[in-house]
Amino acid sequence: MKVVVQVKLLPEAEEAAALRSTLRTVNDLACWVSRVAFARGVPREYELRKHTYAHLKAEGLGAQAAQHVIKKVRDAYTTLHANLRAGHLGKPRSRRRVKAESKPIAFRPEAAQPYDDRCLSWQYDQQTVSIWTTVGRIKNVRFACSGDALKTLRDYRKGEADLIERDGVFYLIATCDVPEAEAYEPDGFIGVDLGIVNIATTSTGYQAAGRGLGRYRKRQLALRAKLQKKRTKSAKRRLKVRSRRETRHVKNTNHIIAKTILTEAQRTSAGISLEELKGIRQRVRLRKPQRVTFHSWAFAQLGDFIVYKAKRAGVPLVSVDPAYTSQTCAECGHVDKRNRVDQGLFICRRCGVVAHADRNASRNIAARGAAVWNAGRESRVPATP
Structure with a gap:
């Protein structure tokens, strides 16, 4: 590695x-x-x-x-x-x-x-x-x-x-x-749902809220705009000093979140199930006010941090398809677009279970991770007659 x-x-x-x-x-x-x-x-x-x-x-x-x-x-x-x-x-x-x-x-x-x-x-x-x-x-x-x-x-x-x-x-x-550590046999999987409102939500209960990071980004954006309007030497000097500050802050936040998730997986001898979001920027269409927030979402960086930390620690990790995880009930498996009432609320139309939407999605991701792991472990060699 x-x-x-x-x-x-x-x-x-x-x-x-x-x-x-x-x-x-x-x-x-x-x-x-x-x-x-x-x-x-x-x-x-x-x-x-x-x-x-x-x-x-x-x-x-x-x-x-x-x-x-x-x-x-x-x-x-x-x-x-x-x-x-x-x-x-x-x-x-x-x-x-x-x-x-x-x-x-x-x-x-x-x-x-x-x-x-x-x-x-x-x-x-x-x-x-x-x-x-x-x-x-x-x-x-x-x-x-x-x-x-x-x-x-x-x-x-x-x-x-x-x-x-x-x-x-x-x-x-x-x-x-650096050599990769030998992965252990996991006792279940921790599902990780990535998002903007909540940066990461796990099936074990950990939730990294994105409100503080969002406020920080807005404050930095307003400050940059204010300095750029002045067009003075001192303003340009301040902009140069502050360059890449937001990038370093986001990177540090993602490191902390990744380490927290990895520590929980090691403590419980579990694996990590991570959703594969590659190409999401090309697939999703958003209104103009939402584009800045969406395109500054550093989900790929957080995913990379989780992957390399898991490899160094020997924690099993699988990537799963995130399709319909936010619309599927983790209790009964019913899939319905109307199950996702709003950003944070999930109500199943079949069994009536009420849950946090991101927590429900993380449980579905955990279940898919276990299925992928077991499918890869099973032998595909025909049985001897």
């Missing part, structure tokens, strides 16, 4: 200047390589190297850094073509697609630059790194991270790490290959 660990670099003033100059140089050269690739019809990496490697070396890049710049450009075009084939940039001849196809890919001055073990070495005991720059190799650059992150780096770091600059601060983002 791939886990990404981010550490914060703490360079001195001269070291920070060298790192910043390195990122600016490699990304400027990446833009040049991108223009060459675009002019030559985006050749394969080996052919692109023949047209650009000598120039990159002449500009002062080391052999490994030059190779990484070329590979970064080729990977960017591979991603672009994959998005075009998948239709993520619109239909053929649409304005967005034509714009993406008609010019070379550009790289921001602070964009990530990959480093391998020849360009970057880690000293875990001292919490320092030795890193290549355009002015020479810099040794003993301090970094900071949590104890768990340091242990993960020491035990499982594998492959490249990316150097990025964000708001004047440098980070190293390393990939770790």
Whole structure:
């Protein structure tokens, strides 16, 4: 299982200047390589190297850094073509697609630059790194991270790490290959119903209300609009300081919810049944006032957090189809659109049971999870006559 660990670099003033100059140089050269690739019809990496490697070396890049710049450009075009084939940039001849196809890919001055073990070495005991720059190799650059992150780096770091600059601060983002824990045999399943009013509702009674997060989003939206109207230097400075604050808050909230659900599953030796909501943004049609709330719903992030935490802890997890879970009675199984009276109330038209709508849906998801698990466990080999 791939886990990404981010550490914060703490360079001195001269070291920070060298790192910043390195990122600016490699990304400027990446833009040049991108223009060459675009002019030559985006050749394969080996052919692109023949047209650009000598120039990159002449500009002062080391052999490994030059190779990484070329590979970064080729990977960017591979991603672009994959998005075009998948239709993520619109239909053929649409304005967005034509714009993406008609010019070379550009790289921001602070964009990530990959480093391998020849360009970057880690000293875990001292919490320092030795890193290549355009002015020479810099040794003993301090970094900071949590104890768990340091242990993960020491035990499982594998492959490249990316150097990025964000708001004047440098980070190293390393990939770790963490082994998955062996899953135990679950004693039942905990169903998790995801939503906007209630971020997550489980069949065991846990409910993460979304009212506080919704108020926080509205307050941040109003504050951004107020600052953007001023158009002063101080307002722009405040907007820059506050950038990504909402993203970090939502991410932290989702981490807390995922950890709570996982802890409950471990305590009761149960598995987790999660609804598969992929493609819901394309399926659902909403009125204009509801679109901002819906499209800022971070259900995919919460689902990813639950999945990777379950894999690391060895908790069984299954994904189920959420169709009609909010219209099906968890007691008698009766399906009727009228069963869902409103957002929070469920009343079965057959047996008359009254329940919270999200709690009822989570029970249906739990039952489907158990059925999926048992179906996968049963043998499909014909019996011997």
